[in-house]
Amino acid sequence: MVADLSAARAFVAVATAGGFRDAAQATGISASSLSGAVKRLEDQLGLRLLNRTTRSVVPTEAGAHLLERLQSAMADVEAALERANDYRETPNGTIRLNVPVNAARLVLPRLLPGFMAAFPNVRVEVTAEHGVVDILAAGCDAGIRYGERLTKNMVAVPIGPKSQRFATAASPAYLARHGHPVHPSDLLHHACLPGKSGSGAIATWEFERDGEIVSIEPPGTLVVDVNAMELAVSAAIDGCGMVQLFEEWLRPALDSGALQPVLEPWWHSFSGPFLYYYGRDHVPAPLSAFIGYVQENRW
Incomplete structure (x- = not known):
């Protein structure tokens, strides 16, 4: 059974706040919407999760157990999202490049020392081979090739010598x-x-x-x-x-x-050659930093 995650979040909010009105103030979601979401989750599970009175809302035994597990899981989710956000805001991670031997010998030596000094938390891995490869299938983030060897579905920016x-x-x-x-x-x-x-x-x-x-x-x-x-x-x-x-x-x-x-x-x-990669949207921070660096350091 796949439970409704939005209903699970509503249940956690209500159980933590101790009532629908307080949960509504904390989440910005109306009390009636929260009540409907919790009822939906109870129906999906076939369990009563909250004992409701006019004065209080208290988790049942099953509800208390579920609350504990959900709070732990949601903390993990928030930590994972925060970690992902770090990749967006701060260049931190690995760039995998697939390049021809001439680029490894003639282009990258003039770029990587300065880039690595500017972005010390970025690790660069370089694979050198001549033929054009599917960089995604090869597990790479970007490649370097010449214009006549690029396909139309790639984003390409000049790199190195003009x-x-x-x-x-x-x-x-x-x-x-x-x-x-x-x-x-x-x-x-x-x-x-x-x-x-x-x-x-x-x-x-x-x-x-x-x-x-x-x-x-x-x-x-x-x-x-x-x-x-x-x-x-x-x-x-x-x-x-x-x-x-x-x-x-x-x-x-x-x-x-x-x-x-x-x-x-x-x-x-x-x-001169081009740095090529797939997709303009949501480019990983390490690759985005490298793209910016090579655009500023042509010769």
Whole structure:
């Protein structure tokens, strides 16, 4: 049997106040409405819960036992609701993010230290994988992906760099042996170190210059999963071939001279990534705080 919870609350109010009039003053509900609710609960249970006289209202034995149990249960409910309210008012809890490896390497390191210092009661858990996932099914609160990989039922806000570009590079030793390409099509005659997705598809390399867009399928002497591109960078530094990756990723090797730019006038620029999540209403406080932080800290 499913009892009427509103009637149970009315019974607690009347039994605690010791009468319908006092309970009405305490709850703002009319005495007649309270009386009807208690009568409804008694009918549902098939028990008399209150002994009523013109002077007093006193719980029966069954009513006293029920009152004790309901007061304890309602205290637990109020505590649970108060705890939930804490999540709304104060960022306190866990954010679970699903991001590609490049975001874990290039975007989050510039955001998380400041965010965690500003919101020390928020725990951040990061899972790195390349493919777009159903963040809810994966148990995550939000993800980071690029615009072309988002679906329409997601709320997306820009995060991190306003724009990025892919850089192509090779070691000085490789270029000394094989020469510098002057057009992207020349790469078809070079050793390349492309990445591949989880489906096994090799990522195309894209170039753009003066409105001309060129896409090539790089011939791979070493093909690396996109989640392990550091191996391709290491191989390129060791002279194994050409690598194409986010400029920020290759920048330390370019600045040190371990790698040299290749086809730099053709490097392709694109918009930065997005933080995406489901639903605009009642966003959990930790996630809402993170959204606000990333919107204020783009570069």
